[in-house]
Amino acid sequence: MRGQPGQSGRKLASVGTLRRASSILGSERPASDHSVDASIWVRWSNGRHLAARLRGGGGAAISGPKDAATLNWMVLCTPCRRRFGAMEVRMTRSRWINALMTVVVLGPVAVVATLGADALGAGETSLTLSPKALEEIAQVEAEIDRIEAQALERLGAPPDNQVQQIELLGKLMLYDKHLSVNRNEACAFCHMPETGFTGPVSELNRTTGAYPGSVRTRYSDRKPQTHAYAPLSPVLHYNPGQGDLVGGNFWDMRATGRRLGNPAAEQAQGPPTNPVEMGLADIACAVYRASQRPYRALFERVWGPQAFAVAWPNDVEQVCARPGPPSAGDLTPVHLSELDRGRVGATFDQMAQAIAMYEASAEVTAFTSKFDAVLANKAQLTPQEQAGYDLFRGKARCNECHRDGGPGEDPLFTDFTASNIGTPANPRLPYYAENRPDALGYVANPAGPSFVDGGVGSFLTKGHLLSQPSVADSRWVKFAPDNQARFQVPTLRNVDKRPYPAFVKAYGHNGYFTSLKAIVHFYNTRDVLPRCQPNDPGEGTTCWPAPESTDNMNTKKMGRLGLSDAEEDALVSFMQTLTDGFMPR
Template identity: 80%
Template sequence: MLLARDGSGPMSPATLAEIARLEAEIDRIEGDTLTRLAAAPDNQVQQIELLGKLMLFDKQLSVNRNEACAFCHMPDTGFTGPISEINRTTGSYPGSVRTRFSERKPQTHTYAPLAPVLHYNEGQGDLVGGNFWDMRATGRRLGNPAAEQAEGPPTNPVEMGLPDIACVVYRASQRPYRGLFETVWGAQAFAIGWPADVESVCNTPGPPPANDPLPVHLSKVDRGRAATTFDQMAQSIAGYEASHEVTAFSSKYDAVQAGKVTFTALEQQGYDVFRGKGRCNECHRDGGPGEDPLFTDFTASNIGTPANPLLPYYAENTPDDRGYVANKNGSAFVDGGVGAFLAGGHPLSQPSAVDARWKPLAPQTRGRFRVPTLRNVDKRPSPDFVKAYAHNGYFKSLKQIVHFYNTRDVLPRCAADDPREGTGCWPAPETTENMNTSKTGNLGLTDQEEDALVAFMQTLTDGYIPPKH
């Protein structure tokens, strides 16, 4: 499926209807949250959490004032992609400029603040931590990968699309939560001399011209202040993500561990497979001495996911109506993951993100993507809601991705449109570089054991209410 530059293609009537529904729901949540400003909490931690939530649901922080962070991260899907039709088809989401799509599916925000700062673990011989699928939000600058992740989308041309971080700060300065922000972070936060053309500059989608990379022209002092305030905005969003509202530890699994309930026979079988024959917990760790059960080891892996031919990104190889080309490689694009980040950085990375000592690791990390948490992996608003899985959204159900882990190297290869695809055969991996062949591909699970694994992973959904006796 190719993306038509007039906005048709993957933007089907069903998708447009879901976008309208989502925008209304984001407005409703923002409106409800704004009412809390009248009696804001005295506790600074709670103030930061409230600020973070208000910014997460604020569409004004995008170039066309139509896309909040929550557009890709809603509560009823575990703070990941909330549009079933997009998950079923493209897997990736449109930006504030609706003809621009990312190359990856949204990751979950839940439990993200618990990731360590990216570092090389000598014992594991591997990089551990960070945020984004390619780990580029290292946390080295702010001490929190989740905060650095929050700084990416606002100025990403294929996401929220603002041309300058100063625009994010300017837009925030016009919002009802400004007073609370100044209470938390200081009255100087928005004491910035804005140029007369700031509105027109910030209404222009990024990226900025190469000869004017900071198009909001500020004094050196004001530029520094804007950068500091932008960091504080990101830290507030990370504070909300760390709150009990987002990172809740309130699943059935948690209730079982607390001795409040027991697994069903099928769920217990799935947990046994998860920890045994399936080898799932070798990467999706369920805790250890001094560890919370976060169901990730914060490393990166290439499980051999096929390319997702429905990604509109493959067709973004010609200039759009603003002359922007998102993907110069077109259909030849191969996502290099962590290795691509280490080798050349990422166009949206901070210059300090890559430790020079990590660069030699680029060849052995190419094609690898961050191991996601399995918490809330099945959280959805209704049983018929489709969720997408893997870095490019190729997989469309938990059963399908479990079947892939089990049979990748057993079933024959086939074309992406083969009627047997996903059940009786698999397309070739997007890349075989550094592909995990020791823990994935031929697990020897029965169909019933696959179902048991799915049943266990469904116990990781937060918001579980134990039955009353």
């Protein structure tokens, strides 16, 4: 049979086409509109081959050596072969126990499930990520480990200043992958310094826009924002003079800061229990994991010995190893006394405050760009940069939202309001395909391909489906219609920071734009160029797709700016002066 293990010249399908897992525990039928007739070939790292066959939605349990470190597997099925040929994926695990593999086909997308009982979802990386993306991810993970190791060394002689102690704690937690369900994803995975503390994987920025979570087949609905300068956002509030909501964190402002007095701290509380990000089922799991980490003693030194004085239940390891969300009937699956639940909540708040304090530190929120040097009379803009700055403040109207400061203001290049700039939907988002139960029965996106991101308006009326760190003020519901499809105006600081010139950055709430020039061109020509036809080769240059939503679309400050190509380039040149690192801290 073509494509059997060991045969050369196989046609390999792009693993980027594999979207998500489906069905575990062999008694379940795959969530499919098609019957399944598939052969599965398994090759363990010792070269031994196993085979199993699935028919009509049945499952087959395949056991292998418990010490196998690497598993290569191939799926061959009649509809799969017609679309993709043979598919081969490499997966790494510390242990593989009674792996269950089922195959389904959902329209044009091949879906493969493979789960080990010891780490549900942890080994699924290769199912959705291309080899290039996997290579970059490995590099990012190695850099995260390196930064964490350096920070851990400082625990040997920690700072004697409490502010610096809290900053160190925040950094250690930000780079700690053990705070995710599968101990494989730190907060920093989506926020690395070399890209201005936003998405550090060029291939993901170019393709998916959004990033995979600890369960690697689950993706978010939006691209990662930078957390640099985020702590300088005010607590979300309504300004009646402006007629606008101002402040908060997240694209939809849902980290309001009203409970902790700090939007960045409340933002830090979102990802740990977001099922498509770090994936823990209970905030108690984050506290429990932190209690086992080398920084526990410093944490107790700062916040007190009661921080982790919790009577953990005997099943806490098992509960915290299963990806969230929790079941509707048991929203806090780590079962604690009322006193311990309160203690866990307080400690979780302190963890978040430490992360926010590190994000506010000079190491992250640095003010060391060329623009800052110009303000300090330590540098001068080039003629092109100056021309771009003049356009920024004038004809291009950028400064009306991305404010460069005023009396008593830092030049943060945002006004902390929200706007709908008419960004097209990003069809590359895997989130559109997450509308069926995954291997754990979780559906991230019930709306499927019809999903339209409602931004701030949806937060005010319905909350956020994936994570809700702050409660929406019920008095603001009346503002929802005027905020539908609006997203927070991002800071432009570090907007072009990248580790090398060819590195791709994503822009817009959904990552639709993949270059700074492209989004500038969009601001300039959105309402001038015609709508694109399907698969139009001129998309992004001579035409634009329709907006994801026209609700509250900004038509006064953008869309028809009348800029020349050279003026667009000058704007890009100026914004490149906002990259930190030009001068020392």
